[in-house]
Amino acid sequence: MNRRKLQNYLGLGVLGLFLFITFAFLIIFLVRMFYMGSSVLSLEFVTTNPRNAMTEGGIFPAVVGTFWLTTLAILVATPMGVLTAVYLTSYGRPMWFVRLVKIAINTLAGTPSIIFGLFGMAIFVNLMRLNISLISGALTLAILALPMIINATEEALRGVPSDFSEASLALGATKRQTILRVMIPTALPNILTGTIISIGRIAGETAPIMFTAATFYSRRLPESLSDEVMALPYHIYALMTEGTHSASQVPIAYGTALILLLMVLSISGVAVFIRFNIRRNRKW
Amino acid sequence: MKSFKEKSFQSITYITSLFTIVILMGIIYSLFREGLPLFKTVSVKEFLFTQNWYPTHSEPEFGAWALIAGSFYVTLGALLIGVPLGLGSAIFVSEVASPKLKEIAKPVIELLAGIPSVVYGLFGMAFLAPLIRQWFNLNTGLNVFSASVILGVMIVPIIASMSEDALSNVPKSIREAALALGSTKVECIFRAVIPSAKSGIIGSILLGFGRAIGETMVVLMVAGGSAQIPKGIFSSVRPMTSTIAAEMGETVMGDLHYQSLFALAMVLFIITFVTNLITELVFLKRSFR
Numbered sequence: 001m002n003r004r005k006l007q008n009y010l011g012l013g014v015l016g017l018f019l020f021i022t023f024a025f026l027i028i029f030l031v032r033m034f035y036m037g038s039s040v041l042s043l044e045f046v047t048t049n050p051r052n053a054m055t056e057g058g059i060f061p062a063v064v065g066t067f068w069l070t071t072l073a074i075l076v077a078t079p080m081g082v083l084t085a086v087y088l089t090s091y092g093r094p095m096w097f098v099r100l101v102k103i104a105i106n107t108l109a110g111t112p113s114i115i116f117g118l119f120g121m122a123i124f125v126n127l128m129r130l131n132i133s134l135i136s137g138a139l140t141l142a143i144l145a146l147p148m149i150i151n152a153t154e155e156a157l158r159g160v161p162s163d164f165s166e167a168s169l170a171l172g173a174t175k176r177q178t179i180l181r182v183m184i185p186t187a188l189p190n191i192l193t194g195t196i197i198s199i200g201r202i203a204g205e206t207a208p209i210m211f212t213a214a215t216f217y218s219r220r221l222p223e224s225l226s227d228e229v230m231a232l233p234y235h236i237y238a239l240m241t242e243g244t245h246s247a248s249q250v251p252i253a254y255g256t257a258l259i260l261l262l263m264v265l266s267i268s269g270v271a272v273f274i275r276f277n278i279r280r281n282r283k284w
Numbered sequence: 285m286k287s288f289k290e291k292s293f294q295s296i297t298y299i300t301s302l303f304t305i306v307i308l309m310g311i312i313y314s315l316f317r318e319g320l321p322l323f324k325t326v327s328v329k330e331f332l333f334t335q336n337w338y339p340t341h342s343e344p345e346f347g348a349w350a351l352i353a354g355s356f357y358v359t360l361g362a363l364l365i366g367v368p369l370g371l372g373s374a375i376f377v378s379e380v381a382s383p384k385l386k387e388i389a390k391p392v393i394e395l396l397a398g399i400p401s402v403v404y405g406l407f408g409m410a411f412l413a414p415l416i417r418q419w420f421n422l423n424t425g426l427n428v429f430s431a432s433v434i435l436g437v438m439i440v441p442i443i444a445s446m447s448e449d450a451l452s453n454v455p456k457s458i459r460e461a462a463l464a465l466g467s468t469k470v471e472c473i474f475r476a477v478i479p480s481a482k483s484g485i486i487g488s489i490l491l492g493f494g495r496a497i498g499e500t501m502v503v504l505m506v507a508g509g510s511a512q513i514p515k516g517i518f519s520s521v522r523p524m525t526s527t528i529a530a531e532m533g534e535t536v537m538g539d540l541h542y543q544s545l546f547a548l549a550m551v552l553f554i555i556t557f558v559t560n561l562i563t564e565l566v567f568l569k570r571s572f573r
Contacts, residue, residue, distance in 0.1 A: 029407055111498070114500040118314070204401070264399070
């Protein structure tokens with residue numbers, strides 16, 4: 001009997017230890033990022049251009065570049081994602097086509113991001129002659145975000161009780177009206193949550209924009225869709241691997257990483273907050 | 285009789301859905317179109333099974349075996365770290381933790397999932413690698429071990445959240461039956477709950493595998509980058525993804541080196557595609573829901 005008791009406590013202890021190690025890593029990670037990053041962080045850091053071959057100055061062009069890349073990508077991906085999810089939940093015929101679409105979505109979701117980068121390079125940059133530009137990068141990121149948005153929206157739409165759509169149809173509304181005026185508005189908070197989470201994800205992606213949009217250094221802000229852009233994640237990578245003044249570049253890389261981290265974490269914080277509020281206020 | 289508006293709306297949703305398939309086809313097409321021509325010059329056997337990767341020499345050699353092996357070594361290392369941590373955390377959260385701890389632990393693990401991979405890469409390169417170098421007295425801390433540690437932590441949230449789902453779907457009656465028969469908590473978990481959630485757990489591990497083998501920035505920054513079969517956990521490696529990312533900038537569109545990198549991407553795509561398909565169809569059965 002004693003042996004089993006001992007085994008029980010030991011087993012539970014080991015399981016708890018694994019959770020503890022995961023927590024500990026996260027804490028060490030966050031402390032390190034904040035500690036190293038905050039030493040260079042200032043308002044000037046996010047609002048001025050880099051100076052002196054990246055060894056001084058701020059990261060303003062990278063902030064702007066990431067903003068535009070992410071915004072454009074989401075503007076392209078959201079309508080497509082929502083419409084696809086509408087098809088899957090409300091029309092869904094013929095069945096073999098639905099299965100094919102689902103397999104495609106799941107495959108895209110599991111495809112490494114560097115492959116999206118190569119695809120973007122082969123199709124947008126070379127074949128469509130968009131060159132290395134904001135638009136090539138944004139389209140590549142949009143494709144990366146698409147499966148996330150479809151899955152989130154599909155789940156949101158399936159969460160709408162069938163009474164809602166039945167009531168709407170019984171009142172004589174058409175299927176299209178039911179979808180646009182009942183289903184989507186009801187599911188909207190959940191759709192938004194999914195979209196916001198995917199914003200956070202694509203803002204931090206590096207591999208897809210490496211060969212499609214990003215440049216290590218640009219003197220000016222992007223002025224058109226066909227300009228190369230700086231971006232926060234690529235900037236971190238470039239600071240760590242290029243250039244010769246690593247002593248002054250590493251702190252800037254930490255600062256950039258902290259900004260990116262704060263951005264991404266506050267974005268997902270907003271998503272968690274929205275989800276929390278939906279759960280609390282839901283009336284059905 | 286459906287009106288024009290109804291029909292056109294339905295058609296639009298149909299077309300956007302079709303687009304997902306078109307994109308997937310486009311990815312496969314572009315990889316194969318750029319990658320396959322390599323095999324006119326280099327045989328498939330030579331590409332896959334020899335290990336001299338000298339793409340820029342005057343007589344270039346394209347043996348990718350060391351790169352493929354590098355990917356598998358790093359991924360295996362990541363699983364050795366990520367599976368116990370992820371699965372252990374999931375089991376603890378779902379079976380042992382108090383509701384309060386549960387409420388804290390789940391968002392914290394989700395937080396890990398939101399951290400961009402390049403930031404993990406920076407952490408590995410500027411913090412972990414120097415530590416590893418010091419502790420083990422090495423020439424460089426950029427090696428299989430460091431990359432595996434970082435990748436392992438990266439896949440913890442995937443494994444944890446998916447296997448937590450699987451565990452919480454196990455009916456309560458199974459736990460009650462095991463406990464009523466006099467089993468301890470741990471016996472109940474390992475002999476009753478885990479076997480019932482087996483397929484979901486294996487699915488989560490396979491997803492973690494797919495994520496780790498396809499991850500680019502971490503291995504690019506932390507794995508060291510020499511194209512050799514690793515001799516131990518402290519040797520430097522160059523997995524497929526970091527080879528593509530590091531060398532694509534040096535190539536000229538359409539030359540042999542460019543083709544060979546696309547051929548590497550084909551190999552990578554096939555690995556993740558097959559893993560995903562097996563996961564979805566056999567273990568999670570999601571595509572047919």
